[in-house]
Amino acid sequence: MRRYAYWPAEANYKTMDKLELKGILKSHFSSLENESLNAFVKHSSYLKSTKGTKLISEGRRHHYFYLIIEGGVKSYYSRDSRDVCMWFAFENEAIGTMTTYEGLPSKETVELLEDSELIKFNIEKIKELTRTDLSISHLINDLIIEHTLCIEERLYQLQFTTSEERYKSIIQTTPEILQKVSLTDIASYLGVSRETLSRIRSK
Numbered sequence: 001m002r003r004y005a006y007w008p009a010e011a012n013y014k015t016m017d018k019l020e021l022k023g024i025l026k027s028h029f030s031s032l033e034n035e036s037l038n039a040f041v042k043h044s045s046y047l048k049s050t051k052g053t054k055l056i057s058e059g060r061r062h063h064y065f066y067l068i069i070e071g072g073v074k075s076y077y078s079r080d081s082r083d084v085c086m087w088f089a090f091e092n093e094a095i096g097t098m099t100t101y102e103g104l105p106s107k108e109t110v111e112l113l114e115d116s117e118l119i120k121f122n123i124e125k126i127k128e129l130t131r132t133d134l135s136i137s138h139l140i141n142d143l144i145i146e147h148t149l150c151i152e153e154r155l156y157q158l159q160f161t162t163s164e165e166r167y168k169s170i171i172q173t174t175p176e177i178l179q180k181v182s183l184t185d186i187a188s189y190l191g192v193s194r195e196t197l198s199r200i201r202s203k
Contacts, residue, residue: 071116
């Protein structure tokens with residue numbers, strides 16, 4: 001996913017040398033062999049930006065995926081003047097959308113929930129590496145599987161669990177969510193009104 005005019009001016013492209021990047025990526029992607037890691041680092045860069053920044057915007061093509069070092073994001077669809085939250089991600093999670101990975105306009109928006117630090121990766125360059133580097137190919141495959149499993153679990157919960165069960169699940173798996181995400185966005189994610197969420201929390 002190439003930087004383009006949509007990026008806001010307040011985005012801060014702090015200098016981080018390749019050695020620092022390599023150290024961070026090594027700690028997150030320990031399966032990569034040294035030569036593969038060096039190739040991966042070549043197409044990555046550091047990004048620090050502010051709450052509300054849209055990393056990916058619905059209806060637009062984008063050319064990066066990301067690793068969150070600090071901070072968090074939400075993914076949502078905009079329909080009929082309201083946002084419908086689909087997922088949240090926080091520190092140490094890789095984020096992106098499958099449509100942008102395939103070079104298509106995104107069907108969702110991914111926005112920073114707070115001031116955040118990330119590493120961004122050029123999708124086309126990384127995809128080129130997967131064709132010749134088995135270690136990188138396995139890593140990207142694992143990330144895609146992880147993303148797919150997350151979406152499948154999300155669909156299952158929406159179809160077969162109650163809003164109260166979904167609330168308990170997200171609090172158990174992501175306890176920091178109450179500090180980082182507004183109750184309005186949590187209610188949207190659960191598929192309930194803000195008032196219904198208040199009743200669930202009061203039980």
